[in-house]
Amino acid sequence: MNLKIYDSMTRELQPFIPREPGKVNMYVCGPTVYDYIHIGNARPVIFFDVVRRYLEAIGFQVNYIVNYTDVDDKMIRKATELGITVPELAERFITAFKEDREALGALPPTVSPRVMETMPEIIAFIQDLVDQGVAYENGGDVYFRTGSFSEYGKLSHKNLDELQYGIRIDVDERKESAQDFVLWKAAKPGEIYWSSPWGDGRPGWHIECSAMIRKYAGDTLDIHGGGHDLQFPHHECEIAQSESLTGQPLSRNWMHNGFVNINNEKMSKSLGNGVTVRQLLQGMSKYAIRYLMLATHYRSPLNFSEETIRQATNSIDRLTNCRDNVKHRLSSVAQGNLALAGDEGLKERLKQLAKDFHSRMEDDFSTPDAITAWFGLVSEVNTYLQREAVSETSLLFILAQIDEMNGILGLLPTIEEAGLLDDEVDALIAERAAARANRNFARSDEIRDLLASRGILLDDTPQGVRWRRK
Incomplete structure (x- = not known):
């Protein structure tokens, strides 16, 4: 077996050597389930399905984990718009995602953890970081001391000065440093919440994946995957909090797929050029979609157009x-x-x-x-x-x-x-x-x-x- 993987952290091809012979723990960041998935979301669904299939074809036992983010700001806003609860919204679009995943010909993961079902582990994870002194509470919010992790930026190859305003959080006077990121958010009136040692609230985005990874795969993954846009801040923050807690590498290999463009333009809400998987399947077979996704190398940008659809078909x-x-x-x-x-x-x-x-x-x-x-x-x-x-x-x-x-x-x-x-x-x-x-x-x-x-x-x-x- 001569499998080599381009590692996003080292930016080099390296031989694939799993932590445990014959077994692979692979975690791919899944959807935030507040709407139907678009073709940009479909790319990691299809590509990492092929990675999993190939690893199994050459003899590995694969523990393939794809999570659901079933509570966050977008979920709360969408549930309010629809006049339903966040759990009801999550059920609706988890069901929709499973239907779309099957429609794309992707096999179901080994396990699909949900944030709401992992809350005890998330709270315990945060408490351990507080106990270590790398996280702190202020006003019911809990933040990670980014400066306490000297290797912060090693995945995205940026330093703290470059990242000062890049972390997905508004500048907050309650934070010791602008680069610190939130682990636990105090509940606002009318929001869904869970009880914690710091008061009622809910977790931040990054800690959710760290806790689910540790619960279902241990301290170190063999492969951590996701879209290129997740390298920073999401995966960078995952690394900081997980490795601060365990002292072990979060993943032996990091894989990130490239963006999807529509007619050579980046897909975005402002351009109004987004296409859901369901819309695409009305005029194109799932096999043609898979072909189109796989006919371009996963690390390169992928372009959807009438011509590429025709060629794929x-x-x-x-x-x-x-x-x-x-x-x-x-x-x-x-x-x-x-x-x-x-x-x-x-x-x-x-x-x-x-x-x-x-x-x-x-x-x-x-x-x-x-x-x-x-x-x-x-x-x-x-x-x-x-x-x-x-x-x-x-x-x-x-x-x-x-x-x-x-x-x-x-x-x-x-x-x-x-x-x-x-x-x-x-x-x-x-x-x-x-x-x-x-x-x-x-x-x-x-x-x-x-x-x-x-x-x-x-x-x-x-x-x-x-x-x-x-």
Whole structure:
């Protein structure tokens, strides 16, 4: 195993060596559940799903943790606007997020902790920081003494002077220093709150993830992931409070995905160009969305446009047609319609392409290059299928290679999702052939139209009828 990951902290590729052999603890910052997720949120959902899939494919047991931020300022404001409680709002949009995650073809995490369910651990974490003297209370609020952590800024590569006004908190006279960040907020009238040693209130954003990480993965993660915008202040503050408490590195590897742009412009509320996952799925398959997300390296900016959507859709069609054509040809061979012909040269070329696929994934999860290797397989297979005689063994080997790649990238629809089952298609094609033999061309055309309406396209070839999914 030669997996290397670009670490955001060292800004270098480094060999991936988990803390415990054979096991990986991975935490990815999840959504604040006050609204439907947009395509910017979808990028880490899809990319880190692939990271998890690949680690499992090469033999690791992965503890994949994705949290829900189910109480914060945005949650309180939105709940007030809708006239419901914060817990009711959280339930509504956690359910929506799960639906969107499934719609994007992402596997559910091992565990999905919620802030409201982790409150005892959060309060205990803050109390330990106060006891250590690196946090202090003033007026019911509790702050972290940023100056007490000499390495603050090591992830974002900034110093305290540069960060003085960058921390997501207003300048407050109750703070000893402008750089100090909040761990616990005193409750305002009418706000949701929990009891604590410092009075009624709720946690700050950064402490929530530190407490959930410690509860579900221990003191040190193998991989901590999230969007590039989370490096500072969120992850920087996580590091300061966690490492101050434990004396251990919070994570052995830091991974951050790049931004998503719309028509080469940064997605923002001011531009009004945000697109939710639900809106996107109305005109684009989840596989095309996954392809578009994975066709650009995760650390690079990604651009959504009509052209990139069209390219992604066409690419998925090509990958799907290749697999379906192999399955159709295999059915013909199994029925004894075609002679068998071995091809060891083909197998060797496919083995090399599979090796290339894995070598690209081992290189910091370079999904664009892995997809290129997959298309190399498609070219080899399409050439092979032009033969009059093919080998059942070779076809099975091809399907195994496709299934392995697809199991990692998740780009092909299942048979059930594609509509008619293979056996149903074959039965209709056989009925159409019988109709043509009996010169019942009306029924023959009717079957062709029926299949077309279900996304099945027919090609009459000298070797028989081939079909593919649209």
